[in-house]
Amino acid sequence: MSDFQQQALTLAAKQQSPAWLAGLRTQAAADWQNIIWPTRKTEHWKYTPLVSLQKNIPASWAAASGNGRVDAEFIAVDAVRLVFINGVFDPASSSELPAEVVRFSQANAEQQAVLAEHLGKVIEGQQHLFATLNNAWLDDGVLVHVARGKKLAKPIYVVQVSSAREQTLSVNQRLLVVLEDSAQAEIIEHFISTAEPQNSFVNAVSEIVVGDNAQLQHYRLHLEEENIQHIGAVHVNLLRSARMRGFTLALGSRLKRIDYQVNHRGEGAELDLQGVYLPRNNQLVDYHTNIQHWVPHCTTSEVFRGIIADSAQAIFNGRIYIHPHAQKTLAELSNKNLLTSNKAEVNTKPELEIYADDVKCAHGATVSQLNATALYYLQSRGISRTEAEVMMSFGFINELLQQVPELAVQEYLLPRLAALFGRDQTLLAMADA
Amino acid sequence: MLRITDLFAKVEEKDILKGLGLTVNPGEVHAIMGPNGAGKSTLGNVLSGRDGYEVTGGSVEFKGKDLFELDIEERAREGLFLAFQYPVEIPGVSNMEFLKASVDAKRKHQGQTELSAVEFMKLARETSKRVSLDAAFLKRGVNEGFSGGEKKRNEIMQMMLLEPSLCILDETDSGLDIDALQVVASGVNAMRSPERSFIVVTHYQRLLDYIVPDYVHVLANGRIVKTGGKELALELEEKGYAWLEEEAV
Numbered sequence: 001m002s003d004f005q006q007q008a009l010t011l012a013a014k015q016q017s018p019a020w021l022a023g024l025r026t027q028a029a030a031d032w033q034n035i036i037w038p039t040r041k042t043e044h045w046k047y048t049p050l051v052s053l054q055k056n057i058p059a060s061w062a063a064a065s066g067n068g069r070v071d072a073e074f075i076a077v078d079a080v081r082l083v084f085i086n087g088v089f090d091p092a093s094s095s096e097l098p099a100e101v102v103r104f105s106q107a108n109a110e111q112q113a114v115l116a117e118h119l120g121k122v123i124e125g126q127q128h129l130f131a132t133l134n135n136a137w138l139d140d141g142v143l144v145h146v147a148r149g150k151k152l153a154k155p156i157y158v159v160q161v162s163s164a165r166e167q168t169l170s171v172n173q174r175l176l177v178v179l180e181d182s183a184q185a186e187i188i189e190h191f192i193s194t195a196e197p198q199n200s201f202v203n204a205v206s207e208i209v210v211g212d213n214a215q216l217q218h219y220r221l222h223l224e225e226e227n228i229q230h231i232g233a234v235h236v237n238l239l240r241s242a243r244m245r246g247f248t249l250a251l252g253s254r255l256k257r258i259d260y261q262v263n264h265r266g267e268g269a270e271l272d273l274q275g276v277y278l279p280r281n282n283q284l285v286d287y288h289t290n291i292q293h294w295v296p297h298c299t300t301s302e303v304f305r306g307i308i309a310d311s312a313q314a315i316f317n318g319r320i321y322i323h324p325h326a327q328k329t330l331a332e333l334s335n336k337n338l339l340t341s342n343k344a345e346v347n348t349k350p351e352l353e354i355y356a357d358d359v360k361c362a363h364g365a366t367v368s369q370l371n372a373t374a375l376y377y378l379q380s381r382g383i384s385r386t387e388a389e390v391m392m393s394f395g396f397i398n399e400l401l402q403q404v405p406e407l408a409v410q411e412y413l414l415p416r417l418a419a420l421f422g423r424d425q426t427l428l429a430m431a432d433a
Numbered sequence: 434m435l436r437i438t439d440l441f442a443k444v445e446e447k448d449i450l451k452g453l454g455l456t457v458n459p460g461e462v463h464a465i466m467g468p469n470g471a472g473k474s475t476l477g478n479v480l481s482g483r484d485g486y487e488v489t490g491g492s493v494e495f496k497g498k499d500l501f502e503l504d505i506e507e508r509a510r511e512g513l514f515l516a517f518q519y520p521v522e523i524p525g526v527s528n529m530e531f532l533k534a535s536v537d538a539k540r541k542h543q544g545q546t547e548l549s550a551v552e553f554m555k556l557a558r559e560t561s562k563r564v565s566l567d568a569a570f571l572k573r574g575v576n577e578g579f580s581g582g583e584k585k586r587n588e589i590m591q592m593m594l595l596e597p598s599l600c601i602l603d604e605t606d607s608g609l610d611i612d613a614l615q616v617v618a619s620g621v622n623a624m625r626s627p628e629r630s631f632i633v634v635t636h637y638q639r640l641l642d643y644i645v646p647d648y649v650h651v652l653a654n655g656r657i658v659k660t661g662g663k664e665l666a667l668e669l670e671e672k673g674y675a676w677l678e679e680e681a682v
Contacts, residue, residue, distance in 0.1 A: 372484065377521040377575075380481050381535035381591060382509035382542070391534065395525030395574070402525070402574075 002037040004054045017139040024120050028135030035129050047315045047347045048257055048286040053229055072161045072192045077408035079157035087171035104141045114145050119176055122207035122235040130231045134205040141174030146183035155186035162193040162200045162228055173204035179214040186217040193224040204232040210242035222250040233259040240266030246273040247404050252283025252312055260289040264298035275304040276397045279312035286315040293326035300331040307393055308344040319351040326356045333363040338396055394421040434459050434630045441490035442479045449475040451655030460627040464641055465634045467652035468674040473634045477603040481515040482508055510542035514597035516588040518604040523575040531575045536594050564590045565616050582613030589620040601632045606640035618643030638670040651677050
């Protein structure tokens with residue numbers, strides 16, 4: 001067992017947690033001890049060394065009080081908002097919760113039954129070591145449970161704010177979304193940090209069950225800055241004719257590793273997943289997606305784009321696995337990368353494994369330069385080469401942003417990302433007027 | 434305005450322009466006609482400074498300056514404008530942002546302040562009306578999903594916003610129906626002035642019914658082989674280019 005593993009267990013032992021979680025925690029702690037710590041030879045962690053994480057062994061948990069005021073800017077969305085500061089629920093900046101939403105610690109018997117049925121069950125096996133750690137550290141989280149045929153009146157907006165502390169904090173976030181048959185919901189997960197330098201380790205795991213014919217719009221936005229180390233995962237089960245529209249974004253930080261594990265478990269399920277990553281300076285972003293087609297007639301459309309600047313590094317590993325029975329699968333995966341510096345690095349690997357013979361699949365990964373004809377066109381209108389390059393780089397991701405269905409998310413992201421590229425988005429906003 | 438002297442240029446090791454000469458004075462409209470492959474589009478690309486077009490001889494003086502000493506963007510800011518035969522689609526870059534950036538670049542070059550977003554918005558809306566382009570197009574990506582006619586009208590709109598001193602229209606009539614052609618032509622005609630010159634490159638005489646030139650030149654085999662008045666265009670329409678190409682060899 002590595003030092004990190006040992007320390008993590010010690011920390012788990014110090015925690016207070018609801019009795020009904022004890023079983024899951026104990027099992028996870030046992031599994032965690034048996035995990036062989038990844039090295040550079042471990043395929044899934046090949047390009048993302050955990051050295052920096054191990055240097056900052058989790059020291060403590062945030063105290064429940066004294067989190068101070070949150071000066072984070074929230075998305076201006078008419079939603080049910082739950083704010084956590086360093087992993088601790090902040091009632092002052094949160095909304096009153098509707099019946100469909102509850103924190104684990106407040107769950108009634110019926111909700112505990114839903115948790116018992118699904119929590120930890122969407123995660124596949126023990127291959128996700130940090131999900132195992134998340135289980136071992138589990139003390140609170142958010143449950144969204146939408147009954148059969150119901151549609152949530154408002155989006156559920158879960159914010160995790162990492163605010164500066166002198167010591168490194170370990171933040172364990174958990175979300176369980178269960179949409180019963182024909183239910184509909186929109187969930188926005190938003191991770192931000194306040195401006196001060198800090199070293200927190202955020203381990204955020206979401207489990208999602210989209211029932212027969214149910215529909216989910218899901219956002220996962222990682223906007224934490226520099227020193228934050230975020231290892232997160234989204235595990236999804238899609239049942240018969242379920243539809244999920246997902247959008248994810250990651251700015252870089254010291255370490256950011258996000259896994260999407262989606263299982264098509266019911267025929268006719270549809271996944272539409274888009275992602276954007278923008279590491280700069282010495283940052284790192286690592287996206288691993290793993291889409292499993294277990295049954296026939298399911299559709300996956302996955303598009304990820306990244307711009308890697310300065311000495312930053314990005315990893316994209318996109319796996320689509322089509323099992324022998326999954327006939328009539330339609331699957332498309334596209335990953336495009338733009339390197340804006342010759343010190344920037346990307347490792348992209350689309351993995352398509354097909355064991356059914358009647359399927360339609362396409363995948364592609366490119367590391368591209370900006371289109372020379374388009375650059376010439378902009379320059380021929382008096383725009384300098386440098387500015388033309390910046391405009392087009394932003395355009396490369398703006399293309400995906402423009403397709404984000406939740407306008408409030410679009411309006412939140414546009415000016416912030418535009419600012420990274422020095423673009424003035426007042427013009428875009430005004431064109432709507 | 435523009436003095437081209439004995440210009441030679443090649444593209445991918447192939448000689449395209451072979452001793453072209455042309456002088457354009459302020460206020461004049463010159464039509465350049467010619468068969469496919471004569472070098473018509475090459476001329477526009479060489480003048481605007483596109484990569485891949487290598488000048489191997491001759492000189493071009495634009496408003497008293499050596500044109501080849503200027504970068505692509507500097508030529509534009511000095512007042513040279515090329516309306517593209519195939520305007521480029523740039524998804525993700527808003528048309529509005531693009532237009533404002535080009536107008537601001539020109540204003541800065543002339544020592545003026547940049548326009549505020551509000552001022553520019555107003556100007557852009559007015560201008561789009563002049564070319565019958567719905568203001569919704571300002572929001573879209575540059576030329577993204579525009580029809581052929583919409584792209585050409587967007588070119589003319591850029592021309593109106595930038596108020597160049599020399600406008601080169603590269604086969605602006607290609608792929609246009611008669612209504613779009615009239616919109617484009619009336620836009621050009623509205624911009625004619627004693628200080629502004631035009632080079633209208635076209636394969637067909639049709640456009641010149643609407644934009645009446647002062648001179649018509651025939652470009653064949655990389656050189657101007659014949660120059661005349663607007664009636665030359667009609668003659669070409671009737672007789673084709675073959676007789677001139679033979680003369681040119």
